[in-house]
Amino acid sequence: MTDAIQSMLNEHRTFPPADNAAAHIPSMQAYRDLRQRFDEDMEGTWGQLAKEHLIWKTPFLRVLNAEKAPFFRWFEDGEMNISENCLDRHVDAGLGERTAIIWEGEPGDVRRISYRELLADVCRAANALKKLGVEYGDRVVIYMPMIPEAAVAMLACARIGATHSVVFGAFSAQALRERVEDAGAKIIITADGGWRRGEVHALKPSVDEALLQGCSSIRHVLVVRRGGNDVEMQAGRDIEWHEALAVQQDQCEAVSCPSEHPLLILYTSGSTGKPKGIVHTSAGYLLWARLTMQWVFDFHPESDVFWCTADIGWITGHTYSVYGPLACGGTTLMYEGVPTHPDPGRLWKICSDHSVTIFYTAPTAIRALIRAGDEWPKAHDLSSLRVLGTVGEPINPEAWMWYHKVIGKERCPIVDTWWQTETGGHMISPLPFATPTKPGSATKPLPGIFTEVVDGDGKTMMPDQGGLLVITKPWPSMLRGIWGDDARYVETYWKKFDGRYYFAGDGARCDTDGYFWIMGRVDDVLNVAGHRLGTMEIESALVSHKAVAEAAVVGRPDEIKGESICAFVVLKQEANNDLKAELKAHVAKEIGPIAKPDDIRFADNLPKTRSGKIMRRLLRDIAAGRDIQQDMSTLEDHRVIEQLQS
Ligand code: 7RM
Numbered sequence: 001m002t003d004a005i006q007s008m009l010n011e012h013r014t015f016p017p018a019d020n021a022a023a024h025i026p027s028m029q030a031y032r033d034l035r036q037r038f039d040e041d042m043e044g045t046w047g048q049l050a051k052e053h054l055i056w057k058t059p060f061l062r063v064l065n066a067e068k069a070p071f072f073r074w075f076e077d078g079e080m081n082i083s084e085n086c087l088d089r090h091v092d093a094g095l096g097e098r099t100a101i102i103w104e105g106e107p108g109d110v111r112r113i114s115y116r117e118l119l120a121d122v123c124r125a126a127n128a129l130k131k132l133g134v135e136y137g138d139r140v141v142i143y144m145p146m147i148p149e150a151a152v153a154m155l156a157c158a159r160i161g162a163t164h165s166v167v168f169g170a171f172s173a174q175a176l177r178e179r180v181e182d183a184g185a186k187i188i189i190t191a192d193g194g195w196r197r198g199e200v201h202a203l204k205p206s207v208d209e210a211l212l213q214g215c216s217s218i219r220h221v222l223v224v225r226r227g228g229n230d231v232e233m234q235a236g237r238d239i240e241w242h243e244a245l246a247v248q249q250d251q252c253e254a255v256s257c258p259s260e261h262p263l264l265i266l267y268t269s270g271s272t273g274k275p276k277g278i279v280h281t282s283a284g285y286l287l288w289a290r291l292t293m294q295w296v297f298d299f300h301p302e303s304d305v306f307w308c309t310a311d312i313g314w315i316t317g318h319t320y321s322v323y324g325p326l327a328c329g330g331t332t333l334m335y336e337g338v339p340t341h342p343d344p345g346r347l348w349k350i351c352s353d354h355s356v357t358i359f360y361t362a363p364t365a366i367r368a369l370i371r372a373g374d375e376w377p378k379a380h381d382l383s384s385l386r387v388l389g390t391v392g393e394p395i396n397p398e399a400w401m402w403y404h405k406v407i408g409k410e411r412c413p414i415v416d417t418w419w420q421t422e423t424g425g426h427m428i429s430p431l432p433f434a435t436p437t438k439p440g441s442a443t444k445p446l447p448g449i450f451t452e453v454v455d456g457d458g459k460t461m462m463p464d465q466g467g468l469l470v471i472t473k474p475w476p477s478m479l480r481g482i483w484g485d486d487a488r489y490v491e492t493y494w495k496k497f498d499g500r501y502y503f504a505g506d507g508a509r510c511d512t513d514g515y516f517w518i519m520g521r522v523d524d525v526l527n528v529a530g531h532r533l534g535t536m537e538i539e540s541a542l543v544s545h546k547a548v549a550e551a552a553v554v555g556r557p558d559e560i561k562g563e564s565i566c567a568f569v570v571l572k573q574e575a576n577n578d579l580k581a582e583l584k585a586h587v588a589k590e591i592g593p594i595a596k597p598d599d600i601r602f603a604d605n606l607p608k609t610r611s612g613k614i615m616r617r618l619l620r621d622i623a624a625g626r627d628i629q630q631d632m633s634t635l636e637d638h639r640v641i642e643q644l645q646s
Helices: 003-009 028-040 042-053 082-095 115-131 148-160 173-183 204-210 241-246 283-296 315-327 346-353 363-372 397-407 486-493 535-543 577-590 616-624 639-645
Strands: 099-104 110-114 139-143 163-166 187-191 193-196 199-202 220-224 238-240 262-268 276-281 305-308 331-335 358-361 387-391 414-417 451-454 467-471 502-510 516-521 525-528 531-534 548-558 562-571 599-603
Touching: 003 397, 028 042, 042 283, 082 115, 082 148, 082 283, 082 315, 099 115, 099 148, 110 115, 115 148, 115 241, 139 148, 139 173, 148 163, 148 187, 148 315, 163 173, 173 204, 173 262, 173 276, 173 577, 187 204, 199 204, 204 220, 220 241, 238 241, 262 283, 262 315, 276 283, 283 315, 305 315, 315 331, 331 346, 363 397, 387 397, 397 414, 451 502, 486 502, 516 525, 525 548, 525 562, 531 535, 535 548, 535 562, 535 577, 548 616, 562 577, 562 616, 577 599, 599 639, 616 639
Parallel strands: 099 331, 139 163, 139 187, 163 262, 187 220, 220 238, 305 331, 305 358, 358 387, 387 414, 562 599
Antiparallel strands: 099 110, 193 199, 262 276, 451 467, 467 502, 502 516, 525 531, 548 562
């Protein structure tokens, strides 16, 4: 058991919700009432909300089609357009001059983009994409820094019914190539580079490298100029974004998309094989993005400035930097750079400069900023903040308390939101003005969401007993599948409980108050600084190096990052210290710097059972420097333990 989980087991403090009669959900009673509506008529309630919250081109008649479960379909005979719901709708309502995006570049340059301007840009980009041959249903890969053009690109795809797949800018050329090929993308939208830690981080060269082999589906690369770094432009293939948009009209019809039209593919790591392309469709995804903005963040578009610090390369950036706030007609803040540049006060300075009211970040960032010292937040005026959120990993009670006291001044409710790429939006979270909070608990499932903690047979666990977290009923923003691999979708999420429950892959316990405490992944997925990585992916990257015969990767508890990466490696050659650095660089090249092992240990063998299985639990204990808890009678070769411990 990790120290973080141990401290959560001893956590008994409860904090009452803040008072706010004007909140979307102002009390526990209002929460219960809403939940009860779903208990009494789940489909009817979803149907009413979908009518109330989205603009439809063709109204739907059928709410849920479960005939081909677990391939669920929501509002399937309705038609709508995501970009129309995020833009035209608000401009038509007279809100064209409201700021849609406040953007701050790392060097300090600021842009404010109104709904009217954003709509015009999205239309120009959509027309440019059409001109380049992008058609309804085509895939477009977006590989960009955190600049407004990334949001424009996403919305432009949505406007013409192209499916976007955003690839995180820190992923390597190799990782980009795999995703482009799996998605069969026609176009890549990228930038010359973007700012990180005071330097320009080039992106276009990675695209060039990815396109050296394979990627035969790619016709064009659109290049936004941001970093100002020199890039090669391949004639005929590569096109300047600004030039392409400049010649386009600022109007473009929003195509009518069936509710189940794929809006996006986002690759995420699993316990086996290569990353899975998680598919989200249109209406259900946007409905939940909008509802959770209101329920979980109590977002009021006329007065709030919402800042989600996640990069758009992750689902959090999709749902809560772009689609959620825009679907509500509010203001979203985007920041290009790292939290500690030029100093650890950067995030707090941005909150103060732009009067951020709702701030949403990962526990890793909070822990890193705690270490930097209280003088940084104290130097800035944080009085505009009213709701704080966390996401991505369990938050240890100590970090929660610091967030509560030093950032929220014991005034701002904290929403610890549990969800996944697959769930599209929040699943378990407090409501800021309704739910009493306990540090380290994501509290209760949201109205409309049905979660349980069960044993391996699907039997509900007694309160306080650890088990597996499942979602027992379908919900509109659920993933619709894995791109091109229906069998893997069924196998990964539904087979464990015979199609009855969605298996999240997390361990959890539910206390006597019905509060959920998430205990982390139960599969071979690591959560490093809130980033999800598969141990298998890192192992494959290691064994693709000529010196490596075999590798096993495990997570090790880390005070800041939650988990760090520890790799056990069997070499084909003599070990030396340069080789460790070389292997780290190799993994960075294969996947990206976020997957670099923090610790590499060489051994003559890996500990295996007599049937040849790597003993991962044992390796986790060794990596953590813990006493070995496992029965080792089945271990083939006892000497390897001593080697690995050193
Ligand atoms: C949104 C996101 C999903 C995994 C998930 C968990 C972990 C996320 C929390 C959390 C404890 C939380 N998508 N996780 N949120 N654990 N408390 N509030 O992170 O697909 O990248 O990762 O992240 O293990 O399964 S993700």
